[in-house]
Amino acid sequence: MGAAPRHVLAELLKPLLPLAWRIVPYQVTLDSPATVVVMLKQTRIERTAAAPQGAHDIGFTVTISSPHDDFEKAEDALDDQVNTLIHALDGLGIAWTTAEKVLDGTRLAYDITLTLISKKE
Structure with missing residues (x-):
């Protein structure tokens, strides 16, 4: 990935x-959004296990x-939006693990955990 993984996603x-x-x-922090918000939060970077040097797992929490x-x-x-x-993540072949209902400030939301793989070009 040449661009930042957040922007690629x-x-x-x-x-x-x-x-x-x-x-x-x-x-x-968004005060009063008028529409559904999908926020991409990069949470961790790990070396990809059993992969060549330069491959990294980029962890995200995607909040809807x-x-x-x-x-x-x-x-x-x-219920429908999550x-x-x-399904969009599935269609892209992006491995997500959980979708958990949470509060985003005072708004109801879901946090979806997922991982992208970044390789040195």
């Missing part, structure tokens, strides 16, 4: 997600947050 996801969704490739303040509306919407996101 954002570009891969962009055509597979609804146009109204906002992909944020940085860990930031609802813009709804009403938790019932947020939960109903997130499935849309994990």
Whole structure:
């Protein structure tokens, strides 16, 4: 990967997600988003086991947050939205491990853990 893995992941996801969704490739605090937010948080870098020198596992937490303040509306919407996101990851062949319901500030969200492999070019 020549570009930063966060940006590569954002570009891969962009055509597979609804146009109204906002992909944020940085860990930031958003006050009151008007749409679904998919935030990409790079969490760790590890040497890829049993791989040649220069291969790294890049760990991410991808958070999908609802813009709804009403938790019932947020939960109903997130049920479908998290499935849309994990099916997009599956379609890209990206290994994700869990999707866990969390609070993102005061908004209902899911944290999805995944790993990309980066190789020196």
